[in-house]
Amino acid sequence: MARVVVIGAGIAGLATAALLARDGHEVEILERGSRVGGRAGWIDDAGFRFDTGPSWYLMAEVFEHYAEMLGTSIEEMVDLQVLEGYTILAGDSGAAPAAAGGGAPTVDRLDVPRGEDAVSAMAESLEPGAGEEMRRYLASARSALTISLAEFLYNPFTAVPDISSARLRGATRDLVRWLSTSLARWSNARFEHPLLRQVLQYNAIFLGVDPRRAPAIYHLMSHIDLVEGVRYPKGGFTAFVHALHERALAEGVRITLDAEVTEILAARRRGPALPVGSRGEVRGVVWTDGEGVEHRTRADVVVSAADMHHTETQLLAPDLQTWPERAWDRTVPGPSSVLVMLGVEGELPTLPHHTLLLTRDWEVGLDAVFLGSPTPETTSLYVCRPSASDDGVAPAGSENLFLLVPVSGEIGLGHGTGYPGDARERDVDPAVERLADLAIEQVARWADVPDLAERITVRHTLGPADFGTDYHSWRDGMLGPSHVLRQSAMFRRGPASRKVDGLYYAGATTVPGVGVPMCLISAELVLKSMRGDSSPGPIPMDEAPGAAR
Structure with a gap:
């Protein structure tokens, strides 16, 4: 049994702590915020x-x-609902906002269904002959997902991958093709209709990567969202967080809030017990509580679920940093965002649970997000209306809206209004509020809700600087390093320090990458690494924590 300190009580921190505690370790989480x-x-x-x-x-x-x-089971943790697809609204980015005298835009609506047959029929309706091509595309996406789950996503890459395995040998030709071209070129070569291309490329942005730079293996996302479909946990992801929190406590995890870790302590020594290249081994952490009092907590293992850049460059001494500041100069950042949370009086029937507003010339928007060019006043954005599926997230007769406007984290945008009651002082950036206003106006025009702004009764915003302030996010990013090829799979950093024995990483900024499922996998990668398990693929259930007890 090891004494483990986990830095951060986000999803990755809670997930890692629960697994390690169930595996017999003594685990404490130190969380700088006032809640998990x-x-x-x-x-x-x-x-x-x-x-x-x-x-x-x-x-x-x-x-x-x-x-x-x-x-346990996911059904015991949350109440899941399967959503029947989502909607895309496609319009021109050049249409002037109404405040500038622009007229009503021409907007195309595409309701994207769930399931191979329905998606293929949708493709055929947009482009003759595209139905069968879509079946082939989705079959390829399924193959890419299968091999990724078996060989890459659950792989800690602490040993040289066995390229002689039958599965990899059989997929060599496909892997070469998927890794040698971009997702945009892969889908553009198969479909002509611009909406089909966007349906197959937009999800790269959720991975923090420009579809023009994402390796084509990420077309696996099309199987995930078009065939497997999107689910919704009643109560939102908040319900999943609460369930994960409860499981961690049930496994004996101790959680200390308002605890800011300021240093990871390591003993500098060399010896046969240390891995090659190590300069030290974990001894514990230094942290300050909400009153500013400094504490030291001993630990045999530290798992940082905080931003990796912050962990490496701020919490470790220079000679113990595997990835010092100079390494981040060569790292491609993912995007940031402006988030807008709205309480709206009355119903919004033209907006389903998930809606993507995509501009027809969306490469202009991609340049703004990934190259830092000016953000267009009318751009691609995402709208979630959870009150379409859940009457518990808004008062009767009102709607709950969440808007996400992707932006570059490197253009200097500041704070939004933040979280009510947050003790951290922040000045609201008028540029963030301006982007929020433009997004509300765009949704009003494209979704035909002309009085949307007048019906807003509650409004909160978060800007790029809030990610930096609240989560120490590198370059104010929303997600973490981009999933370009050289930052994916075995090329992504983690899950273990190369300089400090007993230091591990979890979360979106390490392997296998961004998103809640990847954060859950990262927790398992820490467990595998601590066990000395270098195998690919998920841990078999007969080797799961607690299985032998």
Whole structure:
């Protein structure tokens, strides 16, 4: 049994702590905030409950496997509803806002269904001959997902991958093709209709990568969202956070809030017990409580579920940093965002649970998000209306809206209004509020809700600087390092320090990557690494924590 300190009580921190505690370790989480959840946060205001983080529940089998590792089921943790697809509204980015004298835009609506047959029929309706091509595309996406789950996503890459395995040998030709071209080129070569291309490329943005730079293996996302479909946990992701929190406590995890870790302590020594290249081994952490009092907590293992850049460059001494500041100069950042949470009086029937507003010339918007060019006044954005599926997130007769406007984290945008009651002082950036206003106006025009702005009764915003302030996010990013090829799979950093024995990483900034399912997998990768398990693939249930007890 090891004494483990986990830094951060976001989803990755809670998930890691629960697994390690169930595996017999003594675990404490130190969380700098006043509550758990991290980026999967929430705001309660006037009867509305807003998720301020993830809202797409994808890769259900990852959630199911993780729940089984804890000796439970995902059905026992949350009440899931399967959503029947989502909607895309496509319009021109050049249409002037109404305030500038622009007229009503021409907007195309595409209701994207769930399931291979329905999606293929949709493709055929847009482009003759595309139905069969879509079946082939989705079959390829399924193959890419299968091999990724078996060989890459659950792989800690602490040993040289066995490229002689039958599965990899059989997929060599496909892997070469998937890794040598971009997702945009892969889908553009197969479909002509611009909406079909966007349906197959937009989800790269959820991975923090420009589809023009994402490796084509990420077309696996099309199987996930078009065939497996999107689910919704009643109560939002807040409900999943609460369930995970309860499981961690049930396993004996201690959680200390308002505890800011300021240093990871390591003994500098060399010896045969240390891995090659190590310069030290974990001894504990230094942290300050809400009153500013400094504490030292001994630990045999430290798992940082905080931002990796912050962990490496601020919490470790220079000679103990595996990835010092100079390494981040060569790292490609993912995007940031402006988040807008709205309580709206009356109904919004033209907006389903999930809606993507995509501009027809969306490469202009991609340049703004990933290259830092000016953000267009009319741009691609995402709208979630959870009150379409859940009457518990808004008062009767009102709607709950969440808007996400992707932006570059490197253009200097500041804070939004933040979380009500937050003790951290922040000045609201008028540029953030301006983008929020433009997004509300765009939704009003494109979704045909002309009086949307007048019906807003509650409004909260978060800007890029809030990610930096609240989560120490590198370059104010929303997600973490981009999933370009050289930052994916075995090329992504983690899950263990190369300089400090006993130091591990979990969360979106390490392997396997961004998103809630990847954070759950990262927890399992820490467990595998601590066990000395270098195998790919999920841990078998007969080796799960607690299985032998």
